[in-house]
Amino acid sequence: MSLSDEVFFVLSGGLKLLAVFQPANDRARFGILMVHPFGEEKKCAHRAFVETARALARHGVASLRFDLRGCGDSEGDFGEATVRSWIEDVRAAWGVLRERLPDAPLGLLGLRLGATLASRACRDVGPVRALVMWQPIVEGRAEISGELRRLLVQEMVSRGRAGRRRDEIQSRLERGEGTVALDGYPLTPAMYRDICAMRLSDDVPAWPACAGIVQFGRSSPRIEAFAREARCRLGIVALPPIWVRSDFIPGPSAGDLLAREAVLPFLDAE
Amino acid sequence: MAAERIEDTIKKMMVERLFLKMKPEDIGDDTLLMEDLGVDSVSVFEIVVGLEEVFGVTFEDDEFDIQNFRTPRSVADYVRRKLASRDGA
Numbered sequence: 001m002s003l004s005d006e007v008f009f010v011l012s013g014g015l016k017l018l019a020v021f022q023p024a025n026d027r028a029r030f031g032i033l034m035v036h037p038f039g040e041e042k043k044c045a046h047r048a049f050v051e052t053a054r055a056l057a058r059h060g061v062a063s064l065r066f067d068l069r070g071c072g073d074s075e076g077d078f079g080e081a082t083v084r085s086w087i088e089d090v091r092a093a094w095g096v097l098r099e100r101l102p103d104a105p106l107g108l109l110g111l112r113l114g115a116t117l118a119s120r121a122c123r124d125v126g127p128v129r130a131l132v133m134w135q136p137i138v139e140g141r142a143e144i145s146g147e148l149r150r151l152l153v154q155e156m157v158s159r160g161r162a163g164r165r166r167d168e169i170q171s172r173l174e175r176g177e178g179t180v181a182l183d184g185y186p187l188t189p190a191m192y193r194d195i196c197a198m199r200l201s202d203d204v205p206a207w208p209a210c211a212g213i214v215q216f217g218r219s220s221p222r223i224e225a226f227a228r229e230a231r232c233r234l235g236i237v238a239l240p241p242i243w244v245r246s247d248f249i250p251g252p253s254a255g256d257l258l259a260r261e262a263v264l265p266f267l268d269a270e
Numbered sequence: 271m272a273a274e275r276i277e278d279t280i281k282k283m284m285v286e287r288l289f290l291k292m293k294p295e296d297i298g299d300d301t302l303l304m305e306d307l308g309v310d311s312v313s314v315f316e317i318v319v320g321l322e323e324v325f326g327v328t329f330e331d332d333e334f335d336i337q338n339f340r341t342p343r344s345v346a347d348y349v350r351r352k353l354a355s356r357d358g359a
Contacts, residue, residue, distance in 0.1 A: 150315045157311040162334035240289050
């Protein structure tokens with residue numbers, strides 16, 4: 001257990017966002033802002049974030065992890081959040097981290113949608129010395145299509161058959177009609193449009209020299225191809241996908257592995 | 271050398287992708303995926319993606335029927351139908 005964690009609120013758009021600052025055990029040689037993934041993936045990945053932050057502290061890296069508006073313990077309505085408002089939250093949290101560590105180089109670390117938000121935030125905050133993207137969403141439209149397919153599989157498991165098709169759901173969202181519950185989290189038409197419009201390649205010009213992508217368990221040809229084109233570093237960590245495996249609870253050893261193999265090499269790449 | 275049975279390929283794929291703590295040969299052709307292996311909807315989705323990658327088939331949304339995902343044998347039969355449909359097209 002770490003007694004040095006400091007819990008407080010960050011203000012963003014008039015909302016209080018819960019944040020946890022993890023100081024480095026010694027003088028911070030780097031500071032990292034951690035951006036969590038979407039919906040249920042955040043819940044699954046929570047412990048991995050905690051253990052990673054604590055392991056990073058032992059390696060001289062301070063961190064700030066926080067809940068985006070409408071998520072976790074933060075104020076706000078998940079159904080009213082947009083990508084733009086979440087980027088505003090990242091910017092606010094970044095400002096707090098900068099206040100805490102006025103002299104240390106700072107970087108962004110995100111998982112899944114959090115990685116893509118971190119990538120997008122490179123346009124708005126600065127200077128960013130390192131960007132570490134854990135299994136980022138490369139193409140928002142393809143990601144949403146996959147998520148809707150996962151929803152249909154859930155329906156099949158609970159009812160025997162999937163009762164609808166993705167194109168029907170997508171047409172309704174594109175017309176602005178209703179919302180879709182993804183593991184209980186509302187995917188609104190506004191969020192659907194926002195995520196569909198996200199393309200990691202759009203952000204590459206704003207990336208710092210130290211930018212890297214980390215995959216979990218096995219390599220995806222799609223991400224490999226993207227990393228080659230974007231000329232960013234690529235790593236792979238021998239852990240299950242921490243954002244979907246609620247039965248895998250990372251302990252300190254997993255946190256240490258994540259820190260050593262999925263964060264630190266990307267901070268020291270220069 | 272004889273080609274691997276589709277059932278065995280599926281068992282290997284499941285053990286790897288679902289991080290099952292057992293050997294593929296410990297899974298029977300008629301083992302119930304949900305009741306005996308504790309496969310849930312997240313894992314079924316992983317199986318669907320794995321089948322598409324391994325066998326080069328595509329499952330349409332309106333083909334999602336739980337009868338095709340009861341056991342390794344039913345999954346293999348489903349894959350055989352998809353392969354036959356693809357190769358006969």
